[in-house]
Amino acid sequence: MTLALELRHSFPSFELDASFEVPKGVTVLFGRSGSGKTTIANAVAGLFKPDFGRIVLDGQVLMDSTRRVFLPPHKRRLGYIFQEGRLFPHMTVRQNLAYGGRFAPRQEAVENMERLIGLLGIEHLMDRRPALLSGGEKQRVAIGRAILASPRIVIADEPLAALDEQRKGEILPLFEKLRDELAVPILYVTHSPAEVARLATTVVAMEHGKVARVGPPAEVLSDMQVMPLGVRAAGSMIVARVAAHHDDGITELDANGVSLFLPRLDKRPGENIRVRIPAQDVLLMRSRPERISALNVIAGTVVEIRAGEGPGAMVSLKTDAGLLLARVTKRSVAALELAPGVVCHAVVKTVAIAPEDVGH
Amino acid sequence: MFDGLLGPEEWQAVRLSLKVALVATVASLPIGVFVAYALARWRFPGHQLLNGIVHLPLILPPVVTGYLLLITFGTQGAVGSFLKKIGIVFAFNWTGAALAAAIMAFPLMVRAIRLSIEAVDSKLEEAGSTLGASRRQVFATITLPLILPGIVAGAILAFAKAMGEFGATITFVSNIPGRTQTLPSAIYTFLQVPGGEASAMRLVIISVVIALAALFASELVARRIARRVAGS
Numbered sequence: 001m002t003l004a005l006e007l008r009h010s011f012p013s014f015e016l017d018a019s020f021e022v023p024k025g026v027t028v029l030f031g032r033s034g035s036g037k038t039t040i041a042n043a044v045a046g047l048f049k050p051d052f053g054r055i056v057l058d059g060q061v062l063m064d065s066t067r068r069v070f071l072p073p074h075k076r077r078l079g080y081i082f083q084e085g086r087l088f089p090h091m092t093v094r095q096n097l098a099y100g101g102r103f104a105p106r107q108e109a110v111e112n113m114e115r116l117i118g119l120l121g122i123e124h125l126m127d128r129r130p131a132l133l134s135g136g137e138k139q140r141v142a143i144g145r146a147i148l149a150s151p152r153i154v155i156a157d158e159p160l161a162a163l164d165e166q167r168k169g170e171i172l173p174l175f176e177k178l179r180d181e182l183a184v185p186i187l188y189v190t191h192s193p194a195e196v197a198r199l200a201t202t203v204v205a206m207e208h209g210k211v212a213r214v215g216p217p218a219e220v221l222s223d224m225q226v227m228p229l230g231v232r233a234a235g236s237m238i239v240a241r242v243a244a245h246h247d248d249g250i251t252e253l254d255a256n257g258v259s260l261f262l263p264r265l266d267k268r269p270g271e272n273i274r275v276r277i278p279a280q281d282v283l284l285m286r287s288r289p290e291r292i293s294a295l296n297v298i299a300g301t302v303v304e305i306r307a308g309e310g311p312g313a314m315v316s317l318k319t320d321a322g323l324l325l326a327r328v329t330k331r332s333v334a335a336l337e338l339a340p341g342v343v344c345h346a347v348v349k350t351v352a353i354a355p356e357d358v359g360h
Numbered sequence: 361m362f363d364g365l366l367g368p369e370e371w372q373a374v375r376l377s378l379k380v381a382l383v384a385t386v387a388s389l390p391i392g393v394f395v396a397y398a399l400a401r402w403r404f405p406g407h408q409l410l411n412g413i414v415h416l417p418l419i420l421p422p423v424v425t426g427y428l429l430l431i432t433f434g435t436q437g438a439v440g441s442f443l444k445k446i447g448i449v450f451a452f453n454w455t456g457a458a459l460a461a462a463i464m465a466f467p468l469m470v471r472a473i474r475l476s477i478e479a480v481d482s483k484l485e486e487a488g489s490t491l492g493a494s495r496r497q498v499f500a501t502i503t504l505p506l507i508l509p510g511i512v513a514g515a516i517l518a519f520a521k522a523m524g525e526f527g528a529t530i531t532f533v534s535n536i537p538g539r540t541q542t543l544p545s546a547i548y549t550f551l552q553v554p555g556g557e558a559s560a561m562r563l564v565i566i567s568v569v570i571a572l573a574a575l576f577a578s579e580l581v582a583r584r585i586a587r588r589v590a591g592s
Contacts, residue, residue: 045490073489074497086487090505090588099501103492149491 001058001184003153007043009050016040016050016209022153025201026179026186028217030193031228036209037189041157044187045080046073058152074103079146081156085138087130093141094126100149113148119177120144136167143174147182154178154186160195169356175199176359191229197221197237197276198359221276222323224306224314231314231327235278235357238322242267250295250350255321261295261350265358273360281352282326284315285345286336296348300324302340305333317346366566370559372538373546374566380454380542381522384462385469385515392466392518393511396473397499401482417528418467426531429460433532456533457540461522469518476510477503509582516578520571543567 006019016036020027029037042048044055046062049070055062057078063070079100087096097113117123120140130138139159146154156175160168172195179186179199188199196203196217203220205212205228213226220226222236240255245264253260253275260275267273289297300319307313313333317324324346338344366374398404399411417425433440433450440451450456480503488498526544533540535549547563550556 047486047490072494073486074492074494076490077492078490080487080490082483082487084483086483088484088488088502090502099488099493100491103497145491 001152003044003055003057003185003187005040005044005053005055007040007050007053007055009039009043009052011209014209018204018206018209018211020204020211020214022185022187023202024183024185026175026188026199027202027204028196028200029187029189029204029206030191030196030200030220031206031212032191032230035206035228037191037206038157040206041080041155041187041189044153045078045155046071046076077104077150077152079149079151079154081139081142081146081154081159083158083161085130085135085142085162087133087138087141087145089130092127092129093122093133096130096141097126097144097148100145100151104150116144116147120174134167135163136170139163139167139171140174143171143178147178151184153184154182155189156186157189158191159188160190160192165356172198172356172359193221193229193233193235193278194276194354194356197235197274197357217274218322222316222325224304224316224325227314231308231312232280233278234280234314234325234327235276236316236323236325237274237276238324239272239274240321242269242271242273244269258298258319258321260298260321260348262353262358263351263355265355267360271360273358275353276357277324277348277353278357279314279325279327281348282324283347284317284326284328284332284336284338285347286342288345289347292347294347294349296346296350298324298346298348300344300346302338302342302344304340305338307333317344319346366562367559369537370546370563373541373543373563376454376457376538376541377523377543378570380457380461381519383455384458384465384522385519387458388462388466388469388518389511389515392469392514393473396470396477396514397503399470400474400477414470415467417464422464422525422527423531425464426460426528429456429463429528429532433459450533452533452536452540454533454540457525457529457542458522460528460532461525462518464525464528465518465521468521469514472514472517473507473510476507476513479510480506509585512581512585513578516574516581520574523570523574524567 001024003022007016009016016039018040029040031037039048043050043053052065054064061069062076120143122140125133125137160171163171176199190196200217203217204214205220205226207228212228213220213223218237227234238255240253240260243252243254245251249264251262251265253262298319298321300317303316303318305313305315307330311329313328313330315326315328315338317326326346395414431437435441435444435451450459484502485498488502493501524544529542530545535541535545543563547560550560
């Protein structure tokens with residue numbers, strides 16, 4: 001199942017003009033707030049009608065402005081997970097979960113309700129009303145409700161934005177599970193680079209209503225032309241395999257032959273994981289450092305250096321582990337005589353990599 | 361049981377008033393919900409006009425409303441003469457009293473229900489539609505349960521108003537004992553005859569009791585529904 005869309009709409013403050021495809025897996029719409037991400041999600045759901053557009057899901061035309069086709073939301077068969085959950089306050093959790101199923105074609109119920117409830121960990125909440133649920137619990141129920149509607153596509157609009165860090169850490173793995181298990185595509189809206197790194201199979205980077213770049217997360221995140229959230233949030237993503245857990249609480253990863261050391265991860269050896277390395281946590285050195293506390297030293301070659309108006313510069317480094325981004329000052333670029341082709345070493349502190357930056 | 365307390369004529373007025381108010385409330389409730397929903401959620405040409413017409417009985421002198429009803433729904437009236445042919449007579453009939461009461465109470469009912477509809481987060485209705493519910497299904501399963509306290513409040517308010525309607529009723533259907541003499545008309549009549557004060561006072565007490573009971577019941581029901589909606 002694939003979603004293909006093409007949208008244009010004039011807002012007083014900006015122009016929306018986007019076209020891309022959403023294949024199976026998680027397609028993350030990534031950009032700062034106001035870049036048109038939610039508008040696109042709402043257009044797919046039929047909650048927003050753009051001036052011009054064509055949206056096709058799995059061969060069925062959901063909207064086509066030139067042919068004056070506009071399918072209302074209830075005929076689109078999708079599952080929308082809203083930022084604020086939007087559970088029905090007058091229904092119990094059980095009734096909320098069953099709501100979508102009431103209108104879905106019975107024979108097409110794709111998910112086993114009991115199994116999903118177990119996966120979401122909400123067995124004990126079934127008879128409660130939403131008013132008595134915590135934010136994280138509400139979001140678990142909202143996810144279940146969307147999946148149980150037997151959707152042909154799942155849309156999630158910043159589903160973690162209203163949660164604290166700990167709850168985010170609990171809900172993110174659920175989305176990883178859905179990505180790996182669901183047969184339908186997921187369109188996921190966020191402005192969090194960590195969520196992109198952990199969840200995305202495809203990233204659609206948005207800037208001022210336009211698609212700035214589409215591609216796999218490792219490429220888009222380390223593309224210096226595209227930094228929808230600015231340099232502060234920039235970071236690269238590398239894929240690595242868990243090599244070993246050491247007794248001193250360190251987990252060793254193998255990224256294409258390069259050893260990386262992270263704080264203990266709850267992953268089995270041999271498992272493939274994704275690690276986001278924030279650009280501002282990367283130090284550059286011309287010679288291989290010795291007697292240094294940071295455990296990760298990765299040799300690489302400078303590919304590109306971009307400096308803006310401010311004192312900072314972004315350096316991209318080609319390493320065996322993949323492309324790395326380092327945010328340094330222009331002064332350091334000059335002092336180290338950094339230029340494309342120069343060999344240097346990237347240094348990353350083990351503890352700089354937060355658990356939310358690691359996914360599978 | 362009330363036979364000892366009230367004279368037959370007084371008892372008749374109480375019974376008639378209860379019937380008139382009940383029929384007026386029940387019959388106008390679906391229209392009230394529809395109009396309130398239209399005013400709260402739809403933008404259409406004539407929105408202001410509809411709002412004005414609904415509120416008209418609240419600001420017009422009741423006698424004027426009664427007279428307008430008479431020339432419209434009276435047996436000689438434009439609508440009344442037609443309805444008479446199919447066997448429906450409002451003029452000088454208890455049904456006319458119910459019609460007058462319903463129209464006079466309508467603005468209060470619509471206001472209460474409209475407020476409760478405006479308080480419903482339309483994002484919940486959107487969520488319902490993305491889950492496959494049509495507009496009608498969304499209304500029945502989400503909007504309606506959430507506005508139930510407002511509907512109950514509106515209905516009780518309308519019932520109390522209908523119980524006490526006097527001006528439009530007496531103008532439209534007169535004051536015929538056993539047919540159109542409602543509680544307020546009966547109180548008025550007793551006050552016009554010497555020695556009627558005692559009867560009038562008994563009916564006044566009944567009025568107060570019914571009004572308070574209605575208010576109390578509405579509070580109770582609204583609170584219970586609100587608790588169910590809020591969840592506990």
